[in-house]
Amino acid sequence: MDEAGEQAGSEEETQKLAQLKKFLEEKIEALDREVEGLRAMSRIVDKELAARSFRRGTGEPVSPAVQPRRPISTGFAAAGAPAPTAPAAAPAFEERRMELVYRGRPVGSAYISANSVRIAPDEKFGLRTTTSPFESFLLRKVLDEIHETDTERAGRGEIRPDQILSYDVVEENTLLKEVVVNNYGDSDRLNRILRASAWTFMVMSQK
Structure with missing residues (x-):
């Protein structure tokens, strides 16, 4: 292969690498957005689960x-906070x-x-x-x-x-x-x- 052919092949390979890099960057951005969406959904689910888990007792x-x-x-x-000391008699409450x-x-x-x-x-x-x-x-x-x-x-x-x-x-x-x-x-x-x-x-x- 002559010098011109080698140069053309090198340019074509460079273009392919640039396209691959662009594809990977776009894929990473899409995955990042998907992860953020999943995290947001997880927070919503956590909040909803917690909201269903508590009711007041007698309150007595x-x-x-x-x-x-x-x-x-x-x-x-x-x-x-001060260092713990020997326990004293607890006041009534x-x-x-x-x-x-x-x-x-x-x-x-x-x-x-x-x-x-x-x-x-x-x-x-x-x-x-x-x-x-x-x-x-x-x-x-x-x-x-x-x-x-x-x-x-x-x-x-x-x-x-x-x-x-x-x-x-x-x-x-x-x-x-x-x-x-x-x-x-x-x-x-x-x-x-x-x-x-x-x-x-x-x-x-x-x-």
């Missing part, structure tokens, strides 16, 4: 007896009990006070903290995301550091006893947490 205030537990903290401590229900089936209870909520699954389920989607959804997608949002707001001076949501997981040998959430915020945010908890407990109980 109860004063549950304090049971000895071995708390294991797997969440965040509120920024600026009342908690408002709410039943967590998913599709007509009781899955646990929530004990709500002014600034914190204890969320406990039904003991008959024997749920384990290692069972999904406890960590992947309830802790990481719900509670951790709220914590991060609060941290950003505190950084902007919108809330005080001691108002940042924090939580603790109370377990015994991976047996889930309760999740204690501090600084849950307003009623909308509390309802989001309770709906997510009810859905999570139901899914865990089916595994």
Whole structure:
């Protein structure tokens, strides 16, 4: 092949490579749009599932007896919070009990006070903290995301550091006893947490 032929072949190959690159870029853009659409649909499904998972219980205030537990903290401590000290006698207070229900089936209870909520699954389920989607959804997608949002707001001076949501997981040998959430915020945010908890407990109980 003469020099002119080689040059023509090289140009043709270059054009093909350029066309292939363009095709790949367009394909990547299309896939990116598809992924974003799927993520948006997933968020909508999560929201709808959570919305169907909670109903209010009797709302009667109860004063549950304090049971000895071995708390294991797997969440965040509120920024600026003092180091834990030896427990003192707890002052008397009342908690408002709410039943967590998913599709007509009781899955646990929530004990709500002014600034914190204890969320406990039904003991008959024997749920384990290692069972999904406890960590992947309830802790990481719900509670951790709220914590991060609060941290950003505190950084902007919108809330005080001691108002940042924090939580603790109370377990015994991976047996889930309760999740204690501090600084849950307003009623909308509390309802989001309770709906997510009810859905999570139901899914865990089916595994």
